[in-house]
Amino acid sequence: MKPVLLLAFYSLQAAILIVAGCATLWWADSLMLWLIWTVGEERALGAESVVHLEGGGRLLTNPGAMILWSIPFWILGCVQISAGATLLHDCYRRIAAGRGVSLGEK
Numbered sequence: 001m002k003p004v005l006l007l008a009f010y011s012l013q014a015a016i017l018i019v020a021g022c023a024t025l026w027w028a029d030s031l032m033l034w035l036i037w038t039v040g041e042e043r044a045l046g047a048e049s050v051v052h053l054e055g056g057g058r059l060l061t062n063p064g065a066m067i068l069w070s071i072p073f074w075i076l077g078c079v080q081i082s083a084g085a086t087l088l089h090d091c092y093r094r095i096a097a098g099r100g101v102s103l104g105e106k
Helices: 002-026 028-039 041-045 063-096
Strands: 050-052 058-060
Touching: 002 028, 002 063, 028 041, 028 063, 041 050, 041 058, 041 063
Parallel strands: none
Antiparallel strands: 050 058
């Protein structure tokens, strides 16, 4: 019974990692805008790349810098997905080999 519970626990963790990675990749542009807002648009993109509009709005005009600010979220999402896939692969490899999923077994 113990290996089945551990398999379920590991599988749940892997699924959560994969879903979190997909969500991070899906919302990378929103996360990038939040990060730029946190740092400050002028500081992150350059003062010449921020156009102030009437009514308080801002137009961000440096797509290259915005892509650079998105890269950390793309990397994070890919790492989360690969960690989940690695966890699933290792768990099922251990079950297939008949060794169970105990951490100390060789």
